[in-house]
Amino acid sequence: MRLSRYFLPVLRETPAEAQIASHRLMLRAGMIKQAGSGIYSWLPLGYRVLRNIERIVHEEQQRAGHIPMLMPTLQSADLWRESGRYDAYGKELLRIRDRHGRDMLYGPTNEELITDIFRAHVFSYKDLPLTLYHIQWKFRDEIRPRFGVMRGREFLMKDGYNFDISKEAALHSYNRHLVSYLRTYERMGLQAIPMRAESGPIGGDTTHEFLVLAETGESGVFYDSAITDLTFGDRAVDYDNVTQCKAILDEFTSRYARTDETHDEQAFLQVPEGRRRVARAIEVGQIFYFGTKYARAMGATVQTADGDNVPVHMGSHGIGVSRLLGAIIEANHDDRGIIWPESLTPFHAGIVNLRQGDDETDAACEALYAALRAKGLDPLYDDRGERAGAKFATMDMIGLPWRITVGPRGVARGVVELTHRRTGKSEDLPAPAAARRLADLYRPGQLNERD
RNA sequence: CGGGGCGUAGCGCAGCCUGGUAGCGCGUCUGUUUUGGAUACAGAAGGUCGUGAGUUCGAAUCUCGCCGCCCCGACCA
Secondary structure: OEHHHOOOOOOOOOOOOOOOHHHHHHHHOOOEEEEEOOEEEEOHHHHHHHHHHHHHHHHHHHHOOOEEOOOOOEEEHHHHHHHOHHHHOOOOOEEEEOOOOOEEEEOOOOHHHHHHHHHHHOOEHHHOOEEEEEEEEEEOOOOOOEOHHHEOOEEEEEEEEEEEOOHHHHHHHHHHHHHHHHHHHHHOOOOEEEEEOOOHHHOOOEEEEEEEEOOOOOEEEEEEHHHHHOOOOOOOOOOOOHHHHHHHHHHHHOOOEEEOOOOOHHHHOOOOHHHEEEEEEEEEEEEEEEEOHHHHHHOOEEEOOOOOEEEOEEEEEEEEHHHHHHHHHHHOEEOOEEOOOOOOOOOOEEEEEOOOOOHHHHHHHHHHHHHHHHOOOOEEEEOOOOOHHHHHHHHHHHOOOEEEEEOHHHHHHOOEEEEEOOOOOEEEEOHHHHHHHHHHHOOHHHOOOOO
16 A cells, blocks of 8 residues: 555644553554544554454454354344343444434344344254454443443444253353453463453353453452463364363363452452552453353244253353454554554555655655565555654554665665564665565465455 | 533644734655665745634633534443
């Protein structure tokens, strides 16, 4: 993409309403624009990252055997009356009435809808296990939205629902989700720690939240520092392997890690003193096993091999897709701006033309731009007539992990400068070598969508 | 929902107390200049002062209503 033809409305000054780094940077980098309290438009740069997050979530969900679909944002109140949540959910539920006077709601979650789909089409144990998921906009009418997309009212969320014949089978689904979430967050360059949590209005008593440590987090957390040494890494997982999934869950949840809601001081004191940590964190996902709560309320049963009709065991699992933007920036920025992980970056590299209008420099930039694109990379070429400082400042702020600087001095010597955003280290090398370096660096799985 | 605050040019703000022709910085546009970290000079465009009513000869300024937004708390993915 050529910057002169793109839409990147960066702000030089910080909007007054932004209190935390991620909100400030998302506004300044032209990623979002507030449309109302807790509601945001996603401008092109922000939309790219949002879609990259979605892509990773989709890939990891499907790797775990979960099936994508899409349910609507607006739901009939009738289903919620059936489950009992229409009255139980409270004022966070945005209630709407259509022209015929029918009660509707903008979904904050989809247990009722998915259960309704299930009961209409699934009748036999032979069709289980089944896990369906979607990525859809939700709305929760928060009393006080804040922190930009971290605590918006409208938010994009992946929510998935598993259906199993027994508690034992459903707990495997639970474990499988925990494993797949570990992989998902790690691919985004995040350490998300599973912590024992409260289930809230979803119900059930088996639940973990995934939390990313950050000073600006809204949750207080208590944990054994040994847990932060754990990484999922490149290990192969067979998601159908009950023993393996359970072992991974045990590995990542056996150490003390709880939010302040479930904190147990006595248990915490069992952690060696030097490893006790009290911190703040951002919740980026949660998994639940809630048994037959919705199945019983809504009559979702299947017939067993013995001919009995039994309510299906369910769980639900969410990843805050739009919120992740905020969490990732909180964890990846410096005083100059955002630093994207390579897996999510909106563009793989930025090309800075130091002397726009100089024939040789322009030609070198064009050649490099074409070479990167030919290798499947998606560079952002700053071809504006701005001065070098302005171009550097923009690139630093929007956080592309790599920058290639092309100026007349380097062109005369046959080199360009490749700079790593995170470390600031740079190296002069011939343009084709820089293109090869970047192509090697971005593995095939990290080639993001173009648009 | 309790408490506090804000709404004036694209962004950040001053002006309001004490009513009298709407300002500053940045950005934008034009020209010149400059060219490795938001360059310099000159010129220009851009505002129903959130909105409605009231007081007044006269309202950004005073009064009341409404709308929107932000902050602290409680709540919350």
